[in-house]
Amino acid sequence: MDNISFLFYWDIIMNEDRTIFKKVDMDLSSLLTYIEIGDIGLPDIQRPFVWSASKVRDLFDSMYRGFPIGYLLFWNNPSRTDVRQIGTEGKQHKIPNLLIIDGQQRLTSLYSVFRGQPVKDENYQEKIIEIAFRPTDGKFSVSDAATKKDTEFIDDISKIWSDGKSSYTIVKDFLNKIKEKREISDEEEDKISHNLDRLFDLQKYPFTALEIASTVDEAQVADIFVRINSEGVKLNQSDFILTLLSVFGEDLRKELETFCYESRFPVKPGGKPSPYNHFITPSPDQLLRVSVALAFKRGKLQSVYQILRGKDHTTGKYSEEKRNEQFEKLRISQKSVLDLTNWHQFFSALQGAGFKSGNLISSENALLFAYAFYLIGKNQFKLAQYELDRLISRWFYTITLSGRYSSSPESMMDSDLNLIKDLQTEEEFKSVLENAINNTLTPDFWTISLPNELITSSVRNPVIYAFYASQIKQNSTALFSNKYISNLLDPSIKAKKKFMDRHHLFPKAYLMREGIEDFKLINQVANFSFVEWPDNIRISDTPPQEYLLKIKEEKKFTEEQWRLMHINHALPDNWENMEYTEFLERRRLLMTDIIKQGFESL
Structure with a gap:
């Protein structure tokens, strides 16, 4: 630890002139023994074991050469019971004295190699480090x-x-x-x-450990970790809650990990259905957020940690009875979150709204928070499936277009959940969400805010994704094609070459010849449209006045087909002859109309 890091560390570990840590020296053999018998608990306070075998090799090489490999940070918390440890079954103490906060990957590596024990990788599969x-x-x-x-x-x-x-x-x-x-x-x-x-x-290799007192709360522990961790790793509130699951609800943690692992494969062994989908490969902390929102109507995880520990907000005391009660609430909610019917019906609702796959999703937070509202509508307010699909589709359009969860997502979700936590009826739930939708997508939003959001060259802009979703919802074909965009974007079809390209309507080379060299202007989203890739290659850098005539003649489109294609792709009349900046301005307004039509069709 360098001097600056130490000063930061000293600043946090001193509290009203009272030292809240002590230094402990021990050798590796003792450390491993303490883990084995349960004096040191090794819950998953960070993430699955992610070190590569080469990093473990380097760790052993450093120790062999006598180099220092850093301190360990423990949290003395004797009030915890039934902590799950790695080690030999039957030799564990029920109450470990210490939990590992910093140094888990190092100590897990050493334990795995010295004891020949497997570890779980980022895909939750066991592997042996050799x-x-x-x-x-x-x-x-x-x-x-x-x-x-x-x-x-x-x-x-x-x-x-x-x-x-x-x-x-x-x-x-x-x-x-x-x-x-x-x-x-x-x-x-x-x-x-x-x-x-x-x-x-090497089993005699010396370690220095810093032991934080049990009186320190998890927020301070996280702050200490951040300030002194040399790799810039940050502990989130979800890490602490996942630790609680390892401690008091191992079955819940295991269910989350199994679900996330199985979501990577289209079918489970034996041909059984799996959580696999074309939207998201979730992580345990993401699904935990949905379960917490459903169980406790909370978007911020900080307060949920105390709830799950069994804190009584009236007395401020912790009790095992209260903890068990809260864990049962979480258990019921998680069962609903991980229910495959709920999971896949939710994604089906998004597909029905035009969002074909994760390629049209700009925010996983928006996706997961929408799923939480979907489950609340289904479980608590018992909405009919068709009503639920329609309402959540409109809600997802709204949060996508407005970037509702792009800044301070936990606080925003907390605010949204507060709107519904005291509601009693289905009609109240629908009314609150519809009011939030209407208050967000106002007339000024459609005429001013949304066209301005399209003044961008960002290909991951949520507004352009909503435009594509609206085209899919309205069964639009690709430009200059009779093939539906929805079919050409089908995520289940894997080919060497994508069926469609994003085509510059005014080709880049053509614009540069015309003296327009600003790539942010050339690559405006309003200058793109989906075409089949052979058409994109054939168009090349030809001016639009030339390639339009050639394509119309070659493909023998009728006037009506040509007119509808231009409408569906938000192309103004005579656009090919417009001055470029005028074309962009006119098309942005028409793209806004397409998005609005897609939304209103729900």
Whole structure:
């Protein structure tokens, strides 16, 4: 830790002249033993094990060379019970003294290798970390086919400690293996023996741990973590709640992880339905937010942490009874959130509104918060499916167009949930959401705000996604084509080449020849439209006056087909002959009309 980091750290760990931490020294063997018997709990306070095998290799190399590998940060919290630990079943203490806040990835790596235990990767699949070691020169490598065949390597150093052999036996066995293949000098034998002894003695590697007092709350712990963590990692409130799930509701945490893992595959083993969809591959913390919104009508997770710990807001005290009550609420809500029928019906409603897939979704927050309102409408207010689909589709259009959750999403969601938390009837719920929609999408929004939002070259602008969704909703074909945009954007069809391209209506090279060189102006979203990729290639940099005549003649469109195609793509009459900036202004207004028509068709 450098001096500046230490000063920041000292600033947070001193509270009214009272030190809230102490320094503890121990060796690695002791650390691993404490984890194994349960004195140190190792809940998933951060994320799944994400270190690469090469990073674990580098960790061992640093320790082997005697380099420091950083401190550990523990949180003394003896009031917690039933904490899940990694380690040997049957030898765990029920109440661990310490929880690991910083250093989890290092300690998990060491525990996995020293004890030969698997870890879970970012896809929640178990894997074994295998590190190889060459005693002749002290080189560490990630174990692979080459190291496994090479007699100069110990292909998996876990065996050094897990086999229970003495260092003398390990050295003797390795030397005998080498001597079977080649001769070694006395000098080389001494070097091999020395290097193997050093490897074996890594279990004596010294660690310094900083132990935070149990009186410190989770907000301060998170602040300490942020201030002193050299990798810029930040603990979120969802990390602490997921930790509580590991502590008091392991089944809930496991269900979340399993759901997220299965969402990566179209079908589960045996051909069973899965959460897979073309909108989102969720993470546990994202689904947790939906469950929390449904269970407690809260968008901010900070207060939910205290609720789940069993805090009584009247007395300020914590109780096991209250904690169990709150966890049961969360359990009921999570069951609904992870219900495959609810999950897929929600996405079906979005598809019915024209949002074909995640390619037309600009904000996952908007997606997940809309799902929360969908479940509230279904579970609490018992809306009929057709009414629910229509209402949530209109709501999703609204939050997409307005960027409702783009800034301070938790606070905005909290505010929206406050609007409905005391409602009693279906009609009240529908009325509150419709009022929020109408108050957002005002006449001024359609005539002033929305056209201005289209003055952009950003291809991920939510407004342009709403335009494409409206075209899909109205069964528009691609420009210069009789094929529907919805079919050409079908996410289930995988091809080497996309069926459609975003085509510059006024080609880039043509505009530059005309003296327009500002790419932000050239790449305005109003200068793009979907065409089939062969048409895009054929048009190239030809002026619109020329390529329009050629395409109309080649494809033999009728006047009515030509007129409707121009309307559906928001192209003003005689646009090809307009001055470019006038064309952009006129088309933005027509694009706004298309979006409004799509919204009003719901």
